[in-house]
Amino acid sequence: QLKQTHMELxxxxxxxxxxxxxxxNQALNDAVPVKNPPKxxxxxxxxxxxxxxxxxxxxxxxxCALVGGEESTAMPAACAVEMIHTMSLMHDDLPCMxxxxxxxxxxxxxxxxxxxxxxxxxxxLLSFAFEHIAxxxxxxxxxxxxxxxxxxxxxxxxxxxxxxxxxxxxxxxxDVGVDHLEFIHLHKTAALLEGSVVLGAIxxxxxxxxxxxLRKFARSIGLLFQVVDDILDVTKxxxxxxxxxxxxxxxxxxxxxxxxxxxxxxxxxxxxxxxAIEQLSEFDQRKAAPLIALANYIAYRQN
Amino acid sequence: xxxVSANFDLKTYWSTLREEINQKLDEAIPVKYPAQxxxxxxxxxxxxxxxxxxxxxxxxxxxxxxxNRLAAFPTACALEMVHAASLIHDDLPCMxxxxxxxxxxxxxxxxxxxxxxxxxxxLFPLGFRHIVSHTPTNLVPETxxxxxxxxxxxxxxxxxxxxxxxVDLEGPANAIDFIHExxxxxxxxxxxxxxxxxxxxxxxxxxxxxxxxxxxxxxxxVVDDLLEAKSSKTKLVDAEEKKEKSYVGAYGVEKAMKVxxxxxxxxxxxxxxxxxxxxxxxxxxxxxxxxxDRSFSFSDxx
Numbered sequence: 042q043l044k045q046t047h048m049e050l051x052x053x054x055x056x057x058x059x060x061x062x063x064x065x066n067q068a069l070n071d072a073v074p075v076k077n078p079p080k081x082x083x084x085x086x087x088x089x090x091x092x093x094x095x096x097x098x099x100x101x102x103x104x105c106a107l108v109g110g111e112e113s114t115a116m117p118a119a120c121a122v123e124m125i126h127t128m129s130l131m132h133d134d135l136p137c138m139x140x141x142x143x144x145x146x147x148x149x150x151x152x153x154x155x156x157x158x159x160x161x162x163x164x165x166l167l168s169f170a171f172e173h174i175a176x177x178x179x180x181x182x183x184x185x186x187x188x189x190x191x192x193x194x195x196x197x198x199x200x201x202x203x204x205x206x207x208x209x210x211x212x213x214x215x216d217v218g219v220d221h222l223e224f225i226h227l228h229k230t231a232a233l234l235e236g237s238v239v240l241g242a243i244x245x246x247x248x249x250x251x252x253x254x255l256r257k258f259a260r261s262i263g264l265l266f267q268v269v270d271d272i273l274d275v276t277k278x279x280x281x282x283x284x285x286x287x288x289x290x291x292x293x294x295x296x297x298x299x300x301x302x303x304x305x306x307x308x309x310x311x312x313x314x315x316x317a318i319e320q321l322s323e324f325d326q327r328k329a330a331p332l333i334a335l336a337n338y339i340a341y342r343q344n
Numbered sequence: 345x346x347x348v349s350a351n352f353d354l355k356t357y358w359s360t361l362r363e364e365i366n367q368k369l370d371e372a373i374p375v376k377y378p379a380q381x382x383x384x385x386x387x388x389x390x391x392x393x394x395x396x397x398x399x400x401x402x403x404x405x406x407x408x409x410x411x412n413r414l415a416a417f418p419t420a421c422a423l424e425m426v427h428a429a430s431l432i433h434d435d436l437p438c439m440x441x442x443x444x445x446x447x448x449x450x451x452x453x454x455x456x457x458x459x460x461x462x463x464x465x466x467l468f469p470l471g472f473r474h475i476v477s478h479t480p481t482n483l484v485p486e487t488x489x490x491x492x493x494x495x496x497x498x499x500x501x502x503x504x505x506x507x508x509x510x511v512d513l514e515g516p517a518n519a520i521d522f523i524h525e526x527x528x529x530x531x532x533x534x535x536x537x538x539x540x541x542x543x544x545x546x547x548x549x550x551x552x553x554x555x556x557x558x559x560x561x562x563x564x565x566v567v568d569d570l571l572e573a574k575s576s577k578t579k580l581v582d583a584e585e586k587k588e589k590s591y592v593g594a595y596g597v598e599k600a601m602k603v604x605x606x607x608x609x610x611x612x613x614x615x616x617x618x619x620x621x622x623x624x625x626x627x628x629x630x631x632x633x634x635x636x637d638r639s640f641s642f643s644d645x646x
Contacts, residue, residue: 077507157436161439164468168500171493175497176490190476191476194473
């Protein structure tokens, strides 16, 4: 017990994230050069290279390393999940969807390039994600690459990410229960996190048992992320969050604090974190350190 | 040479395949929770009157090279899924703003713009997933399937159909050749090449299928433009608006007809290397004449 705590403390999470994010940014920059027609590629790059913590690709790389794989074998998959994340935000921000003008302090894609380009560039990133995995993954057998492609497609389609978005859209203003809320978050947020770690584990040569443990880990931290987000919205000031606080109350959105109360929501978050870390208990704890730290980061972040 | 294709009953071949494809597409998209998204996907993919030209070309190319059609069906369905996804997005108000498609209201007018965006976003991955999960692994090696996925992703991507749609919307002017090549040539090329890849075609054969599919895809559209121009002479339509997007509008009837003949010759020329396969080349061969002459139509075609 003591030893584990010591290792968690000695693991420099912040530095790890920055270092991996740098690698991912470089790989993304190389993966999508400006080709003809330039504007559509510039639009793709504008959103893809807009910064962000690169949580999904880092999860993918960490899962690959955890099962004993060479990190570079998972880099195309890591880039692919970030491309998918980016395109879903581009389409989400469109006027006919959430109608957002700004994201991460910058004008949204359609504000800069126009709606038609934002739709097309999003579609292009979606298909390119698959092309990139199929053509750029090195040192992995074809059957594993295909399996990864099938997993990714399932996680982001009508049984995954899109299902979450649809149920979310259809629930606006409705009174929904905990199960319903969980469905939305498990699909809208957790599915792509799941895809990220599962793809990493597949590329790294993980066994089926390992892959399933990591799948459960990702689902727990995906839900955890949303529960914590909901709690922060009601407990922190706008200043502390760096974005408008209390938004959920104003828009009367269904949240965990609203359904369970603050204390129970905090307990639930703690349970999810424990569940997530429990999935990692049989792995080499030194190699599991990044994922454990990531779960703790999601649970205890203050903004 | 046209007597060669006269001996082949393309209509029966095509109709039979079309029914099978429709059946498989129906099974590939069952309605689950949340129903709205599946209804929206099904609405466009299963639209009545769809000719299923890309899947038929894919299956025919696969069979030409000795492949089993069972190896080609999942990819054939995937072609329709990604194609439907592109068309749903192309019809959106911020794009072509088309209220109808294949004789029925376009997806967003029925399901709303948000659902139309998401239906497209779900159909792209469904296509890839369908190939991975449904292609019999004893018939197609995994390396070939990766090439098929790459081929489809590239055809619909930022240098393929998306590029064609972008230039169609934003110019530059006088880019009709680029637009036709990307919007229509890519899908034809991709369909024929995927069929070849699934049958294990060699590089030379793949190159021929590339040329063939591209020529037929563009030919099909140039002839559509010609037929459209012919029928609009008797109707009053907004000619100015159509002009930019039509081959006839850009180059005139005479040049369009010349181009169509050249494309027909190019497509048949690309097939010459396949003569050793004997009668198996007939479906692809008569497909060219159909694209040029439209000698029949399907009873339920809109």
